[in-house]
């Protein structure tokens with residue numbers, strides 16, 4: 382048997398072939414793709430020869446694989462996608478989309494010179510964070526405020542400022558892992574503080590904290606259980622009570638709130654205690670939360686609390702390493718102005734999506750269903766408008782689901798519809814569409830879909846359906862499933 386590796390082109394031969402591909406490929410990506418494809422093909426063929434198996438030489442050679450790889454390598458990242466999952470704060474999709482005005486503010490400060498750290502009145506050095514601090518104080522009732530890179534950084538900064546080298550007391554029920562690599566015990570270790578665990582997984586009492594307090598104690602810490610909830614035989618100590626203990630024993634209290642809000646969502650039917658002004662009013666020394674969770678702004682870590690504590694935070698050398706960049710600062714400032722001017726609910730996408738009433742979503746779903754029915758042709762697929770439920774995501778409101786409406790796409794009686802396959806085709810669209818797959822339906826949730834996303838969804842579905850293998854004679858129908866308990 383001839384050595385199949387003889388049929389392999391050299392890297393430079395394949396790269397030359399790639400130069401002729403239309404539309405043209407980015408030169409660096411073509412070279413890199415040629416290198417990777419030839420190297421891996423040689424490895425595979427060598428293994429196959431050693432194992433005595435049939436060598437896998439692609440029919441038309443390696444050009445097609447190399448072209449696909451080169452295109453993939455040169456793609457922009459991250460790219461815009463359509464979020465039809467219904468999850469408003471989807472971590473994998475970049476969490477909160479910021480308002481257009483905030484994005485424009487970020488663009489301007491990035492493209493132009495600005496008075497970022499200049500006082501235009503005196504012509505002298507000005508404060509990078511002054512305006513932000515004033516606005517956050519006005520909105521929260523805190524004496525002072527500061528913003529850094531993200532909430533994980535805010536937790537580090539708070540712990541380092543208040544307790545470096547000393548002991549911090551935390552309930553065992555709050556030693557959470559938020560996802561990625563944010564685990565409270567690990568962050569505490571990195572922040573150079575000693576963790577003192579009190580209570581049990583399900584129950585922690587005031588006396589547990591009191592007994593653990595000793596000469597080395599520097600701080601009492603409360604952590605929001607962002608991504609799970611406990612029910613049953615449970616007890617924890619409220620922030621108010623913890624602040625009371627701190628006051629009697631002369632110790633500061635810090636809360637990692639995770640997701641904080643500047644409008645009270647409880648009267649709007651959300652089971653949360655994440656309203657920042659009510660946390661501040663307990664007299665807590667420091668509260669921190671994310672800018673891009675329920676707040677609906679850019680990635681940022683917001684710290685607020687007592688003036689003296691915030692001054693120490695600002696002067697901490699770590700603050701420089703963890704500081705907020707000017708684009709995020711400008712976007713956050715825009716978002717805070719929207720809250721101050723009473724424009725937040727109208728202009729912040731996260732709030733608009735969270736507060737949209739199901740009736741509005743149902744009407745929107747009818748319009749999307751009608752638009753989709755037109756593209757299904759004789760594929761035999763069906764669309765229907767259905768009530769459903771969706772989590773909020775982003776470590777906010779664990780265990781809570783919002784009522785919503787979806788447009789579900791399903792196979793007809795005579796079609797071999799595979800929801801996962803269709804979802805994959807939708808992700809491959811020019812503007813990828815992320816839908817939900819459940820019960821062998823592909824669902825588009827109107828909670829996160831705006832009217833101006835419809836054209837992209839229709840286009841992506843049209844393309845996916847045209848690749849659908851089993852077209853049948855049944856004409857496409859749009860039906861409405863109403864009433865009934867949401868699943």
Ligand SMILES: *Cc1c(COP(=O)(O)O)cnc(C)c1O
Pocket residue numbers: 531532533534536559563604605606607637638639640670671672681682775776
């Ligand atoms: C989300 C979260 C964090 C991390 O915040 P980032 O802004 O993602 O850095 C920390 N603590 C809690 C309780 C959280 O919910």
